[in-house]
Amino acid sequence: MHALIYLSNISQPLDQDDVIEIATKASIKNKRIGVTGFLSSRDAQFIQYLEGESETVMELIKTIENDPRHDLQHTIHLRDQPFRHFANWSMRLITSDDESRIYPDDTLISVIQDIASSDYEPEIIDAQIYTIINRISRILYMPRYDSGNQKII
Numbered sequence: 001m002h003a004l005i006y007l008s009n010i011s012q013p014l015d016q017d018d019v020i021e022i023a024t025k026a027s028i029k030n031k032r033i034g035v036t037g038f039l040s041s042r043d044a045q046f047i048q049y050l051e052g053e054s055e056t057v058m059e060l061i062k063t064i065e066n067d068p069r070h071d072l073q074h075t076i077h078l079r080d081q082p083f084r085h086f087a088n089w090s091m092r093l094i095t096s097d098d099e100s101r102i103y104p105d106d107t108l109i110s111v112i113q114d115i116a117s118s119d120y121e122p123e124i125i126d127a128q129i130y131t132i133i134n135r136i137s138r139i140l141y142m143p144r145y146d147s148g149n150q151k152i153i
């Protein structure tokens with residue numbers, strides 16, 4: 001199992017509907033090729049996390065990299081992952097509501113920038129990203145309740 005996370009700059013105006021369309025189409029294709037993960041867009045940047053079979057993920061990231069809608073800045077590869085963190089999501093679009101729960105500040109962006117531009121040992125990079133992804137997946141999978149104590153699906 002191979003995973004990767006990247007940060008990209010959005011290179012053309014995209015509204016919320018465009019982002020939803022990217023995630024919806026991605027989800028359909030990912031289901032077919034066995035890729036799971038999440039996509040988040042904020043402040044004219046995308047953060048995407050992908051996981052799947054190594055060859056499939058490497059091929060997909062080449063396609064995504066050539067997509068003119070964004071410019072990839074930093075990509076961090078995580079090799080030999082023991083399991084999927086987002087097994088149920090062929091591409092989970094992170095909503096603004098999710099965002100306030102998973103990144104209360106710019107932690108993830110700064111960690112990606114910091115890690116990608118320094119020469120940490122691969123084990124340290126893996127461990128740092130793993131910890132963050134693990135935390136995000138736990139938060140996203142946590143059941144939520146509305147004010148009437150009804151579970152939000």
Ligand SMILES: Cc1cc2nc3c(=O)[nH]c(=O)nc-3n(C[C@H](O)[C@H](O)[C@H](O)COP(=O)(O)O)c2cc1C
Binds near residue numbers: 039
């Ligand atoms: C930010 C971003 C994320 C994307 N994520 C995916 C993805 O997870 N899976 C996918 O198949 N395509 C994704 N795409 C679309 C690909 O770049 C490309 O358009 C698509 O895979 C082409 O599909 P096709 O080979 O069936 O024509 C993404 C595009 C952008 C801009």
